[in-house]
Amino acid sequence: MISLPNHTRSISSESQGELLDEVERHLRFLTETVEDRSVGSPGNQAATDYAHDVFSKLGWAVEEQTFEALDWEDGVAAITVDDEHRFGCSASPYSDGCDIQAPLVVATNLDDVRQLPTDGALLLLTGPIAQAPLLPKNFPFYKDDAQQDIIAALEASGAQAVVTAASSAPMIEDGDFGLPAVFVSEDVGQALVGHSGRHVRLVSSCRRRPSAARNVIARINDAEPERIVVTAHIDAKKGVPGALDNATGVTMLFLLAKVLDTYAGSYAIELVALNGEDHYAVPGQLAYLQANPDLGSACVLNVNIDGIGYREGKTAYSFxxxxxNFEEAAKAILTAQDQACEGIAWAQGDHSMFVQAGCQAIAVTSNWLLENMFTQTITHSQADTMSLVDPEHLLNTTAALKRFIEAVDQNQH
Known part of the structure; x- marks a missing residue:
């Protein structure tokens, strides 16, 4: 039987108001004062400076891991046909810009890409081939052979650039992809199909910008050989507020740093603001793994916080x-709360790299977002603002995680 801490509350009622004020202050800085937290951007640098400052003022030892990262600047993009018809389009994130004139070739499947006369063309992908976004070709944690075949065929096609026609998000978001790329809606794609074979002009003024970024790591009780690592990604998609994705997770790191500032138990505690979960190359995650080759043996548990605090529904803990012992404590303390539940296993987060290394892990998110993962249009959009956040969820989850850490620590003795 798991032994629980004697106290029933980890955060006193007297501190509730103070912590709610802190939640608002942190979220406002990360989502409004900073306008863009994408990796390597000036706003991303400001956000990591802010995290370093918060952890340091709370007395935690702070380390930074610096790494190279490609930043990107958007620009105007358009397709014109014979200077008569103009079609709006958007540059695919992290694409190179271009100004080309070429015959338009339409491909609906992989055989078209391989067999049609695409050399020197502007290649429009529509229909079946454009239905799913492509994983970045060098994504380190997962490979899809069918998608790798599409990428290889596109890069070998001799086309000057690629246009993708899909329902919403860009099909290609990859700074390693070898061709300039733009995307259009399905309706615009169908209109362009009518100009197949004609010479068209594509102008896209976006550009890639070499940059650097940092992970911010706060530690306490560092002499202990085994550690509990709590992670939340500090970056966001280019140009979006990123309140739920993932300013709330970073804010929870700050809250945990405050309520665990006197922890002196059996584990080292590491709070990590990772920088790259929403970047095609996940550079911060790779930098962290490179610096921690013993992750599977040194990390006794990862708690990854991503998408916490949505105003509807409960907090979900996935194991x-x-x-x-850890599962018993998790079910007795975390999912036993009125506003919590056990979530489905999901792989689209930073806990996956810990799981792949053999670590125990708990992923913490909003159950509504988890249940609507493939249909919701909140995250990665301009709608992801502070107005969607219930700060009480953050406080309740912080209190629960504090009690959980104390419980598993107590049962080490």
Whole structure:
């Protein structure tokens, strides 16, 4: 039987108002004062400076991991046909810009890409081939052979640039992709199909910009050989507020730093603001893994916080590879709360790299977002603002995680 801490509350009622004020202050800085937290951007640098300052003022030892990262600047993009018809389009994130004139070739499947006369063309992808976004070709954690075949065929096609026609998001978001790329709506794609074979002009003024970024790591009780690592990604998609994705997760790191500032138990505690979950190359995650080759043995547990605090529904805790003691404590303390539940296993987060290294892990998110992962249009959009956040969820989850850490620590003795 798991032994629970004697107290029933981890955050006193007297501190509730103070912590709510802090939540608002942190979220406002990360989502409004900073206008763009994409990796390598000036706003991203400001956000990591802010995290370093918060952790330091709370007395935690702070380390930064600096790494190269490609930043990107958007620009105007348009397709014109014979100077008569103009079609609006958007540059695919992290694409090179271009100004080309070429015959338009339409491909609806991989055989078209391989067999049609695409050399020197502007290649329009529509229909079946454009239905799913392509993973970045060098994505380190997962490969899809069918998608790799499409990417290889496009890069070998001899086309000057690629236009993708899909329902919403860009099909290509990859700074390693070898061709300039833009995307259009399905309706615009169908209109362009009518100009197949004609010479068209594509102008896209976006550009890539070499930059650098940092992970921010705060530690306490660092002499202990085993550690509990709590992660939240500090970056966001280019140009979006990123309140739920993932300013709330970073704010929870700050809250945990405050309520665990006197922790002196059996584990080292590491709070990590990772920088790259929403970047095609996940550079911060790779930098962290490179600096921690012993992750599977040194990290006894990862808690990854991403998408926490949505105003509707409960907080979801998903468990991965938990041993009996950790699972018992998690179910007794975390999912037993009125506003919490056990979530489905999901792989689209930074906990996955810990799971792949053999670590126990708990992923924490909003259950509504988890249940609507493939249909919701909030995250990665301009709608992801502070107005969607219930700060009480952050405080309740912070209190629960504090009690959980104390419980598993107590049962080490």
């Amino acid at each position: 991965f590879q938990l041993g009996a």
